[in-house]
Amino acid sequence: MQNKLINETSPYLLQHAHNPVEWYPWGEEALQKAKEEDKPILVSIGYSACHWCHVMERESFENEQIAQIMNQHLVCIKVDREERPDVDAIYMDALQAMGLRGGWPLNVFLMPDAKPFYGGTYFPPRNWANLVESIANAFKNDREKLQKSAEGFTQNMLVKESDKYRMSVEDTLSFSEEELTTIFNRLHQDFDFEKGGMNRSPKFPMPSIWKFLIRYYSITNDKRAYQHLIHTLNRVALGGIYDTIGGGWTRYSTDEDWKVPHFEKMLYDNGQLISLYAEAYALTKSEGNPDNFYAAKVTETIEWLEREMMSKEGGFYSALDADSEGEEGKFYIWKKEEIIAALGEDAGPFIETFDFTEAGNWEHGNNVVHLEERDFMENGWPLTAEIKQKLFDFRAKRVRPGLDDKILCSWNGLMLKGLVDAYRYLDNQKFLDLALKNAHFIKDCMSIKVMNEDGSEARGLWHNYKNGKANIVAYLEDYASVIDAYLALYQVTFDEVWLHEAEMLAIYTVANFYDDEDEFFYFTDSQGEELIARKKEIFDNVIPASNSIMATNLYNLGLILGRNDFIQISNLMIGKMKRIVLTDPQWVTQWACLATQHTKPTAEVAMVGKEITKIRKQIDEVLILNKVFVGTTNTSNLPLLQNRVTKDAQTTIFVCFDKTCQLPTTEVEKAVELLQGVN
Known part of the structure; x- marks a missing residue:
């Protein structure tokens, strides 16, 4: 049949x-x-x-x-x-x-x-x-x-989104520190101060909310944001929602404690959480107390991705099923006797530490691996590499959950950005190697040459890929996430191939997705299938809205390329969202992240010389998020690099704000001083 x-x-x-x-x-x-x-x-x-x-x-x-x-x-x-x-x-x-x-x-x-x-x-x-x-x-x-x-x-x-949500461009595009505090205070009302995250159940990882907290804290030094961020990230990494044995986050917690997960593992969650925890590690490092636990979660998750989720061509698969053998979570849960069988004489301390019982710390005699934050803070991480390997080997004999092996462009863009951020802040060359492998896969297998109306060549994308085939034209989410990832990749490699790819994709997106009347982007390509309605994705959720990612892309790409047309579109978009960002921010926190770039001028850091990669790493030792990097070892046609030369044959750093540059310097400490003076 x-x-x-x-x-x-x-x-x-x-x-x-x-x-x-x-x-x-x-x-x-x-x-x-x-x-x-x-x-x-x-x-x-x-x-x-x-x-x-x-x-x-x-x-x-x-x-x-x-x-x-x-x-x-x-x-x-x-x-x-x-x-x-x-x-x-x-x-x-x-x-x-x-x-x-x-x-x-x-x-x-x-x-x-x-x-x-x-x-x-x-x-x-x-x-x-x-x-x-x-x-x-x-x-x-x-x-x-x-x-x-x-x-x-x-x-x-x-009904157009502008009419539905009564949007109009605000007279004042900038966001003051007081307005950022207004946004934070509204979010603060819905925080779960005891258990972390937002005050609701079930609990989903919401990376854009927590990334806003990092940006808000870096500008205002409001300790409330830092405390809630660290509390939440600890709970999300210690709870059952994180796969302690094999690495990677599951989709959400079915309870308010982050304890019992809905066991499916989605690529989009893990890409964003790798970015988030890499940034959080950099933040704690800037605070003088680097949290190596966060770095470990990033590393373990990337190891899982490479081991189980990456195709030979370099693309990442979409998901692991929640079910195996017709039972949700069966691959991940434990009976007490299984721990005894796997660990032998080491079982006792493990069972006590993780509160495993015959009746189960969950249901039906089943136990999930989780740790309370207070135990972690008092005693540190209790699971040794040897014990974890024994449990991993024991679990590997079970029937595995089903693998959704289709490759989606948008989710690969999110994962590519995660790998770049992991490399940027943890400085592990392996992460960059994986990022480049994935980026070349997207460029070679999920990109397509198309023509603009004027006959010039443009770059388009496919949405899906499997068994050497792609047959669905890309959506705005694909363009937005891949442009974001390419921009990030350029700023750690300074290979202008990725910047050129990002620009071509942005040109195509503006030409084929942008609604000049509503001043937002449609979700679907004008050359794609015509449905009964052409929607726009405005509000951020577990994945940020494609419009909010695109507005951020155009702002940063415009700065790097000197394209005021891109910046103007971005400014119109965030301007129309300003009222909602200030009054109801919980579902627009990626927009709020962009708002932080309009509180103080975004730094344009241009570098010329042989050691641009080394200097970029040194500057990134201090977490300053509101900046863009450009660099060349010799010469470049990029506007920010034109007429830039080295000083005394040493790699030279030019720090600029609003197209006004400070005196060039060869000293990283001086460059950081200039950046911190504004940010």
């Missing part, structure tokens, strides 16, 4: 290829079938590492009786949300407009013209079968009412 998904490359779609449901992939064939047969459409959206997606498949989509009901009344479309975030965004928005809570699996019912009228998430099998019958009955007997609802939900999606 097989359906129309059998020729897809997505692991998630292939998991459903032998369901008795007559699934179609998203595309013209299914949409046309719905029109010809005059049937409502079911769009069922999920992803490979989603636990409840698997549950609903087992209970309903593998059930022949339920499948028969679905096939009789519906045209059924299965979507991998990671491959088609554009489709997911539209129908998630529709579900929320219906007043329903979003999540995955996402099941939305559409009229034959693809406009949504009802939806939900997970349904038990009996409820699901009844719902499908009810949908069929309503479509037959109350079609006019359904169509009216569908038109209303669709019109809601067509």
Whole structure:
């Protein structure tokens, strides 16, 4: 038994290829079938590492009786949300407009013209079968009412973001220190001071919130920010959400203690958390007390990524499943007797330290590896390399979770940025080697030559890659994250190839994604598939919004390249967001990070000479985030490097603010003084 998904490359779609449901992939064939047969459409959206997606498949989509009901009344479309975030965004928005809570699996019912009228998430099998019958009955007997609802939900999606959120460009683009404190104080109201993170459950890692705290503290020296940051990062690294045995973070904590994770490991979380912990390590180092525990988490996570998540070509896979052998977390949890079997005479201290019991420190006799912060602060990290290796070897004999081996451009961009930040602040050459391998993979396998309207060559991207193939044109998230990563890579290697690539991608993005009227970027390419709505991603979540990353890119790229057109677009974007950033910052913290670059002038650090890499490392010994680097060993056409020459044949540093430069120096200490004088 097989359906129309059998020729897809997505692991998630292939998991459903032998369901008795007559699934179609998203595309013209299914949409046309719905029109010809005059049937409502079911769009069922999920992803490979989603636990409840698997549950609903087992209970309903593998059930022949339920499948028969679905096939009789519906045209059924299965979507991998990671491959088609554009489709997911539209129908998630529709579900929320219906007043329903979003999540995955996402099941939305559409009229034959693809406009949504009802939806939900997970349904038990009996409820699901009844719902499908009810949908069929309503479509037959109350079609006019359904169509009216569908038109209303669709019109809601067509409202421009500027109108929906009452945005207008602020007269004052800059953000004062007092305004940054206003942003922090509003975030502060929702902090969980006891357990770290935000005051909610379940708890997701929110890297952009914590990166804002680093930037805010570096400007204001507000100790409240530093204390909450360190408390949160300790809890997130010590809790069960971090895989102590194998490295890497899982997607979120099901409780408020960061103890029991939802066990799937996503590439996008780990890329961002590597960046965050590398920055946090640099911050503690600047404070005179480098936290090697943070450095260890970065290193362990990169080792896991290289070992389990990197393809031979250099791309990173998307995710590890939460489930193995049909049970969530089975690969990661422990029975007390397993610890005794693995560790022998060393088991006693381990069991006591990590609070393992026969009944389990979680449920059903299962234990998760976690440590309370107070124990860590009093006694240090208790797990020796030898004991950890024994547990790793014991665990390796288990049935492994499923691997989602599709490669996504946007998530690889986030991971590339993480590797660059890890190299930048931990100075481990291996991290740079991995970053370069990944960057060349993106450039060689996920890039495509395209033409601008004037006939000049431009650079575009693919969104996905698997088995040597890419077939989905990139979204704004792909361009935003890759440009960000290339910019970071240039600033540690000073290889202008990466800067040139970033500029070409930015030119293409402005030409094909930017809405001149709304002054934000669409999520989809103007040359891509036309859907019922063309959305914009404005608000930051577990991944920052593609618009906030893009606004930051254009600002920094504009400074490095001397492109005022890029800076002007960025300024319009942050200007329109200013009211929301000041009044409701929790979901716009990447925008708030950009705001910190408008509090004091961004430093332009230009270096000329043979030792530019060495000097860059020395300057980065002090965490000064509001700066851009440019450098050349000889000459360069970059505006910030033109007419720059060495002084007395020594590598020379030029520190500039707002296109006004200080006297050149060959002394790193003097350059840092100049940077700290403004920042």
